[in-house]
Every structure is written in C-alpha cells, then in structure tokens.
C-alpha cells in the first residue's frame with residue numbers, strides 16, 4: 597500500500613513527494629502538522645503546515661501559501677525551493693538561526709493537493725477555493741471569472757449557496773486565524789500564476805475598490821522594497837481589484853475579520869500572481885497543454901522562476917522580523933503615508 601502511494605505521488609504529485617521528503621530530512625528543525633486529508637483515487641493526500649522559528653505567542657508571523665489552484669504548480673515549487681534553501685542554510689548558517697529566532701515562519705505549500713493531483717484549478721469537488729469564502733464582492737464582478745454558482749463544470753465555481761467552505765479552505769482559514777490570533781504583526785504571501793505578462797504583487801481587496809485600513813503599511817512595505825532592492829523592480833504592486841474583482845476571496849475574509857477581532861494588530865495578506873503569459877509568449881508550444889498556461893514547461897525557465905523570487909521571500913522575512921524598525925505609528929505619519937498611497941494607487945496616476 598505504502599509503495600503504491602509513493603508511486604502515485606511521484607507520478608501525479610511530485611510536489612507532495614518532495615515536501616514529505618524535505619520533512620523527513622528536516623527532522624527537529626521543523627514543526628509540522630496535517631491540517632486535513634483529501635481523498636483522491638484511494639489515497640489520502642494531506643495538507644501539511646510547516647512551522648519554523650520562534651514559537652512565542654507574540655512573535656511576528658510570515659505565512660507562505662501555495663498551490664491553492666492545483667494547476668498553478670509553480671507556486672508550490674517556488675515555496676518548496678525556498679524551504680529547501682532555508683533548511684540547508686539552517687545546517688551551517690548561524691545568521692539564519694538568529695533571524696528565525698525573531699519571527700514565526702509558516703509554510704502551507706500545497707493547499708489543494710487533490711486539485712494538483714488532477715492538474716485542475718479547482719478542488720476535487722469542482723470548487724475554486726479562491727472564490728469559495730463566504731464573502732461577496734461589493735459591486736459587479738467580471739462574468740464567470742469573478743466567481744459564479746452556475747455549474748461546477750465551469751471554471752471559477754463558488755460552490756453551492758450557503759454551503760460551508762470546502763474542507764481545504766476550512767483547514768487553511770482555520771489555521772491562518774489560529775496563527776494570526778494574538779500577534780501584533782502578520783504578513784502572508786499566497787503564490788499564484790496565470791494572469792498577465794508581469795509579476796504582480798496584490799494586496800486586498802479582491803472584492804472591493806475601496807482602500808484597506810492598512811494602506812499606509814502597504815505603502816511602507818512597497819517603499820522599503822523598492823529602496824532596498826532598486827534593481828529588482830519586477831513587481832507591479834497594486835490592489836487586486838485593479839486587475840479584476842472577485843467574490844469569495846479568503847484573504848479578504850481573513851483581513852476583515854482581523855480588523856474586528858484584533859483591531860490594534862496588523863495583518864496584511866499579499867498575493868504574488870506570477871505573469872505566466874510571458875512564458876507562453878516565449879514558448880507558444882505551452883499552449884498545447886492546459887497546464888502550460890500556468891506553468892513554465894522549459895527547465896531553464898522553471899529554474900529562472902524558482903530563483904527569481906528569492907529576494908522577495910527573503911525581504912518579507914526580514915520586513916516581518918524587523919517591522920518595528922520601519923512601521924510608522926504616529927498619527928501624522930500614518931496620515932501622510934495614507935495620502936501618498938491613495939495618490940499612488942487610487943488616483944489613476946503612475947503606479948509602481
């Protein structure tokens with residue numbers, strides 16, 4: 597039985613095979629748990645959560661999430677490559693221990709293993725997990741793409757009305773709430789691929805054009821990144837609603853709930869949307885396979901993408917750990933940053 601499972605994983609879900617291999621090798625360097633299991637083809641596929649660094653209840657937290665859309669495997673692979681490097685560095689690099697002592701780093705690299713097993717965007721029930729949270733967009737959304745309840749045979753299906761969230765999303769949502777709870781500072785990055793020619797770094801809202809309360813914090817993070825890595829201007833940083841609005845975005849739900857549950861804390865959920873149209877443009881043969889729309893097929897391009905986002909992931913870790921050094925809390929400074937952010941992102945002027 598165990599050998600059949602390994603065979604199946606290697607063939608259909610090499611990302612989970614790699615993750616479980618990393619877990620075994622990591623030993624005590626990582627704390628891990630299974631959030632839930634998904635049944636696929638007589639096999640139970642776990643959703644693993646991995647925790648590194650400080651376990652202090654008030655430590656700042658960085659959460660890295662991938663594979664919410666099963667066909668966007670490159671997102672999981674980017675996180676697994678980063679995790680691999682961290683674990684290797686923990687063997688010999690004193691500075692990484694020092695860094696991790698000051699924050700909690702959480703990975704959920706394969707949030708939709710059933711979808712990934714089937715090479716499908718949605719979960720095995722045909723539901724798009726990023727349209728499934730019980731939160732509706734304010735105003736109109738693009739037809740189908742914004743989320744719909746017409747049929748699970750069509751992409752972007754939200755799931756039946758008033759049904760509970762899908763098991764994968766319940767697990768992710770519950771785990772993230774648990775992690776955020778009681779912490780003064782939290783950042784998350786959910787890694788996707790598939791939209792546009794550029795890599796985009798989105799912040800909430802996905803379902804509304806209105807600015808978030810923490811717009812000033814987003815402004816600071818953007819400024820910090822641009823000033824620290826002036827030659828790494830890969831990302832178009834913007835509210836997700838600038839690209840398209842959607843119903844049911846779980847990060848919108850978590851963000852709004854965090855404002856109610858712990859208004860004094862900061863929680864900023866970011867999404868990295870890697871622009872896969874560029875990979876298709878450079879290698880049109882990718883169009884011949886469905887997954888080619890979302891995943892770089894050529895090995896050299898895949899390697900390039902796996903290393904391309906290291907600086908961003910390192911930066912988010914440093915920014916989380918040292919948030920007290922760059923966060924501005926005086927009301928006049930918060931107002932000034934908010935005004936600058938509105939000018940940058942909401943006045944129709946030049947964007948970064």
Ligand SMILES: [Zn+2]
Pocket residue numbers: 664665668788789790
């Ligand atoms: Zn996606």
